[in-house]
Amino acid sequence: MESIYGTTVTARQQVTPQMVRLTLKFDEGTEWTTTGLGDEFIHIDVNAETLDADGHSERHYTVSGLVEGGIEVEVFLHGHGPGATWGREAAIGDAVKISDPFGYYKVPADAGLRVLVGDLTALPAVARILAEASADERFHVVVELPSLSETRDLPTAATATVDWRVGGNGIGPSLLPDIVRELSDNGTVDPAGDEYLWIAGESKVTRKVRTQLRHEVKLPITRQRIVGYWHANAEQVQEAWDALSDDLKAQYMAIWREDRTDEENWLELEPFLQSVGH
């Protein structure tokens, strides 16, 4: 974990049946500065004894809102992992340690339509991106949910169309690859256009979608940001990583270079992962 900031849970609100919003107020004297990015996220110490599939004991959550002296996060109560359990049990007065913020949603200055696609873990970011958008921005949003009872209002000053689907989210096959094909077929995402595409969801699914965008849609990597937010069967993913030799782990780390964008790194990473059976 990077810098650590102390916070306290000061409010808890059930947003939809499977999503809880927690307000975390910073301890006095804490100086935590927002990145200003719509999909800004932090690492939260959820008292996990197990690592997530990326080897962190903390869990990643989007800063779904900024409030006076604090932040809001929204936790999908999907199962009994440490993050979901923390979200289910967090009570007003609990102390919570969080990290510096990071973010990925960086729209090129000349972009037109913003296309946001994701599952329920992506919805807090989608909601914040829309809430902070200006009146001259245009969005097309497609979110797959475990159930239509997870739909909600997404207030925005921008022009936005929102399409809710049911699938993925650990309850069934993800629709994200079909949604991307649909968006390409109907011209919403066009390699010759000026759209900016942001996608977040399960990691194997986002890898598939990235490959699809590269080989089938041929969307330039500067006009897309695809992020794996969680791993189905995280325990097996972690075991498979642990089983890699030190040499292969070093090769992986060498591919993930700080002087390239993540999407540039993925051009090499995807074939490497496939070559080692991941």
Ligand SMILES: Cc1cc2nc3c(=O)[nH]c(=O)nc-3n(C[C@H](O)[C@H](O)[C@H](O)COP(=O)(O)OP(=O)(O)OC[C@H]3O[C@@H](n4cnc5c(N)ncnc54)[C@H](O)[C@@H]3O)c2cc1C
């Ligand atoms: C940048 C970023 C931002 C994110 N923002 C949010 C957010 O705002 N809200 C949010 O709820 N999540 C968010 N996530 C996803 C969240 O970090 C993961 O779902 C995380 O794995 C949850 O940790 P856990 O301890 O509950 O489960 P883990 O210990 O990681 O896994 C335990 C079990 O739960 C399963 N599991 C994990 N996540 C899910 C899921 N989403 N659906 C179904 N099964 C799952 C795993 O496959 C595993 O079997 C974000 C992730 C990233 C990378």
